[in-house]
Amino acid sequence: MVSPVYIQIHNQIKKDIEAGKWKIGEKIPSERELAENFSVSRMTLRQAIQTLVDEGILERKIGSGTFVARKKVQEKMSGITSFTEITEAQGKVPTSKTVSYLITIPSLSESEKLNLDDNQKVLRMERIRFADDVPICFEVATVPLELVRDYDKTQITSSLYRTLEENGLIIGHAQQTVSAMLASERIADFLQLKKGDAILRLRQVSFLQDGSPFEYVRTQYAGDRYEFYLEK
Structure with a gap:
């Protein structure tokens, strides 16, 4: 035929x-x-x-x-893997640019997501994540200060997951929510997009193997450079 x-x-x-x-x-x-x-x-x-x-x-x-088309960075929506590991697995070089790095009192949402006590502080960092020098996403990550107090800034901003694993902590599962939205002027500037371009928004709470939450992330991905796929 x-x-x-x-x-x-x-x-x-x-x-x-x-x-x-x-x-x-x-x-x-x-x-x-x-x-x-x-x-x-x-x-x-x-x-x-x-x-x-x-x-x-x-x-x-x-x-x-x-x-x-440029091959998009893909994230499999089962299990939990860091941006660094995902990018390296696809033969690309991951890098990050830190926009802000702040030790502060958590917001109500951060406290709820990370199950924090009233007197606990957090590290909140904003980063632009790159694959082969192409901006892929803008990320706001919040972690309990107590968890990362002994690590230096480079260890945390380059690959938090790898740093935790190298120090004996085992990464468990994650709860993820993905939605579509339009890029604001600020995000468009960070990701080299036009204001109003399509982006994917991921909200994620990551847990250690013992079930304790260790990271609350809000990430906005350039819609034409990143895709998620599901595996059942």
Whole structure:
């Protein structure tokens, strides 16, 4: 059985990308040019392109054209893994830029999420997280000060999870909530987006193996650079 023409075009463009004809981030020819090259109608060509866009192989940029998509950083929504570990597992180099680092009295929400007593303080830090120098997310993380008092700032801001594990603590599970929203001016500036661009918001409470909460995180991800997937 012969595949539909648009699937044949889809397959050829995918092969061309994999062979390096167009590199990641590179603009491909216009629909008109490609339709002429494949000797098909614009409608058929557009169907092939849309299929590649839906698969995350190509991405459209309004007013600019169609480009070979950058591979998004993925997080599997089962278990718990740090941004550093997720990024490294995909062959990318994780880095962070600390926006603020403050020892303070927790908010009511932070106290509730971390099950803190009235007299306990927290460390609240804001970071921009990068993968291969591309900004992926803006993160506000709150941890009980007592938990990290003996670690220096670099140990905490580079990879909190790794620091905890290297010091004998075992990371357990997490409670996560994901929602969609639009980037504010501040977040857009941090993530090199436009105000109003789509972002993913993750709220997470992380627990040690003994069941005690150790981190409350509010993270905003650039919608075109990060995706979550579920595994049952």
